[in-house]
Every structure is written in C-alpha cells, then in structure tokens.
Amino acid sequence: xxxxxxxxxxxxxxxxxxxxxxxxxxxxxxxxxxxxxxxxxxxxxxxxxxxxxxxxxxxxxxxxxxxxxxxxxxxxxxxxxxxxxxxxxxxxxxxxxxxxxxxxxxxxxxxxxxxxxxxxxxxxxx
Amino acid sequence: xxxxxxxxxxxxxxxxxxxxxxxxxxxxxxxxxxxxxxxxxxxxxxxxxxxxxxxxxxxxxxxxxxxxxxxxxxxxxxxxxxxxxxxxxxxxxxxxxxxxxxxxxxxxxxxxxxxxxxxxxxxxxx
Numbered sequence: 001x002x003x004x005x006x007x008x009x010x011x012x013x014x015x016x017x018x019x020x021x022x023x024x025x026x027x028x029x030x031x032x033x034x035x036x037x038x039x040x041x042x043x044x045x046x047x048x049x050x051x052x053x054x055x056x057x058x059x060x061x062x063x064x065x066x067x068x069x070x071x072x073x074x075x076x077x078x079x080x081x082x083x084x085x086x087x088x089x090x091x092x093x094x095x096x097x098x099x100x101x102x103x104x105x106x107x108x109x110x111x112x113x114x115x116x117x118x119x120x121x122x123x124x125x126x
Numbered sequence: 127x128x129x130x131x132x133x134x135x136x137x138x139x140x141x142x143x144x145x146x147x148x149x150x151x152x153x154x155x156x157x158x159x160x161x162x163x164x165x166x167x168x169x170x171x172x173x174x175x176x177x178x179x180x181x182x183x184x185x186x187x188x189x190x191x192x193x194x195x196x197x198x199x200x201x202x203x204x205x206x207x208x209x210x211x212x213x214x215x216x217x218x219x220x221x222x223x224x225x226x227x228x229x230x231x232x233x234x235x236x237x238x239x240x241x242x243x244x245x246x247x248x249x250x251x252x
Contacts, residue, residue, distance in 0.1 A: 007243035016240070026152050026217075028163055035161025037154055040217040052242060084238035087230050091166040093238045104213050112210035112219045114142070116178060117133035 002079045002097050004055030009083075016089040019045060024060060027092040029103060031110075032081045038103035039111040041070075043092060055080050057094060076100035128205045128223050130181030135209075142215040145171065150186060153218040155229060157236075158207045164229035165237040167196075169218060181206050183220060202226035 019025050024042040031038050041059040043051065047067055050058040057070040057078040071077030078096040085092055102109035145151050150168040157164050167185040169177065173193055176184040183196040183204040197203030204222040211218055228235035 009242040013240065013242050026166060028154055028166065030161075030163055035156075037156055037163065037219055040152060040154065040212065083242040085240055085242070086166065086237040087232050087234070087239070088237070091237070093163055106213050108213070111212040111214075111217070113213070114139065114211055116135040116139050116209040116211070 002077075002099060004079060005081065006055045007052040007080065007083055009052050013085070014048070017045075017048065017085055017092070018089040020090075022062075024062070025090060025092055027057075027059065027094060029057060029078060029094050029096055031098050031103075032095050036110050037112060038078075038096070038098060038109070048092065051080060051094070052083060057096065070103075071100060074100065074105075076102060078103070128203075128225060130205060131207065132181045133178040133206065133209055135178050139211070140174075143171075143174065143211055143218070144214065144216040146216075148188075150188070151216060151218055153183075153185065153220060155183060155204060155220050155222055157224050158221050162236050163238060164204075164222070164224060164235070174218065177206060177220070178209060183222065196229070197226060200226065200231075202228060204229070 017025055023044045026040055027043045028040050029038045042062060044060045047058040047060050059068055061068050077099040080094050080096050082095040101107060104111040143151055149170045152166055153169045154166050155164045168188060170186045173184040173186050183206060185194055187194050203225040206220050206222050208221040227233060230237040
C-alpha cells in the first residue's frame with residue numbers, strides 16, 4: 001500500500017477557500033505522472049480537513065449526504081501528493097497516486113471516458 | 127492564430143449532460159500536451175453548444191449573469207481539441223490549446239498556482 005503523506009496547510013490558505021451556499025466546493029482529482037483528470041467530486045470544510053490530514057481523498061456525497069473516503073470499500077484509494085486551490089478559492093485540485101484499477105465506479109480508469117463527437121471512447125487527446 | 131476545430135456532438139451524448147438546479151455544469155479545462163489543469167468554470171446548455179460549435183470555450187458567468195468567451199478581450203483564447211463528459215454526466219472536461227500567457231486573470235498560466243502546505247507557489251508535482 002502506498003504511504004500517506006499528510007499536508008499541513010496554513011490557516012491563511014484554508015481561509016481562502018470559498019464554499020457555495022451548500023457549504024461545498026468542487027474538487028478535481030488528477031493523476032500524478034500521467035496528468036490524467038480522473039474525476040470531480042465535492043468537499044465541505046471538514047472533508048477538506050480530513051483529506052489534508054490523512055493524505056487520502058475524502059468527499060461529501062450530495063446524494064447520500066455522508067462522507068466517503070475514496071476507495072475505502074473498492075480498494076481504489078487515492079493518495080494525495082499535492083493539493084491546490086484556484087485564484088478565486090472556489091475550486092480545489094488534488095494530484096494523487098491512484099491505487100487499484102482507477103477512479104471510476106464503472107471500472108474505467110478516469111470518469112471522463114466518453115468523448116463528444118466520437119463514436120468510441122477515446123482518451124488519446126489527453 | 128490557431129485553427130478552430132468545431133465538434134459535432136451526437137444528441138445522445140448531449141442528452142447525457144446533467145445540469146444543476148441553476149442550469150449549470152462545471153467544466154474543467156486542461157491544457158493539451160502538458161496535461162496541466164488550467165481552470166474550472168461553469169457552462170449552461172447554450173454555452174456548451176457554443177463551445178462545441180465554435181471550438182472556443184464559452185462559459186456562463188454566475189457573478190455577471192452573462193456569457194463569456196474565454197480570451198475574447200485578453201487574447202488568451204482556448205482552442206478546444208477534445209471534449210468529454212463524466213460517468214454521471216455532471217462534469218465536463220475540455221482539452222484545449224491555450225493561446226497567450228495562460229488561463230488565469232491574474233496572469234498565471236493556471237488558476238491553480240497556490241498550493242496547500244507550501245510557502246511558495248509550486249506546480250512541480252503536476
């Protein structure tokens with residue numbers, strides 16, 4: 001199992017994050033090395049804190065209204081290697097080491113396996 | 127100026143996109159070649175259509191309540207080379223050729239120039 005590398009974030013950085021009316025912020029997950037965009041999910045303030053402290057991605061499920069730690073049941077865990085926030089503070093980006101077969105619940109490596117204007121799934125442009 | 131490459135999306139793909147209560151869907155923009163995640167902005171159904179038809183990124187500004195075509199005033203245009211939607215249909219991903227100095231209004235190449243747990247901006251892990 002890969003090692004977790006917790007991130008000690010400064011309060012001034014955490015204070016820059018802007019949550020929406022539901023207390024959530026979108027979090028992009030990108031694979032280290034390949035650069036592939038794997039998924040987007042949502043975090044609240046507590047799941048961001050958990051993510052940085054544990055070095056694993058924790059999200060807030062809007063449909064189930066509960067926390068989920070990515071890969072906890074599937075084994076397809078995400079090990080955070082770097083974490084960023086954008087200029088407006090309203091989007092997060094996590095660069096991760098993706099364990100297992102991938103990020104998508106369908107079994108695909110990336111959730112973005114369907115391409116507009118193509119008759120077959122193709123990731124070759126990424 | 128780079129050439130635009132419009133994308134002819136199939137109705138069945140366009141119909142898979144799920145818009146939120148405000149009629150919006152988050153759109154991730156990734157740079158072709160480098161794989162760098164440049165920004166995230168929001169699209170409605172019409173801005174997605176414009177983006178695919180023109181080969182340039184069109185977003186909906188939530189603060190200004192108007193369409194904006196990325197780089198139209200700054201010259202930092204984005205030329206769409208591939209477009210994807212995710213497994214749930216509630217996030218879009220555009221792979222673009224970024225013209226000019228970059229995607230961020232601050233002048234940074236990527237909007238994600240601030241890193242948690244670091245005292246200086248660093249994109250080296252991407």
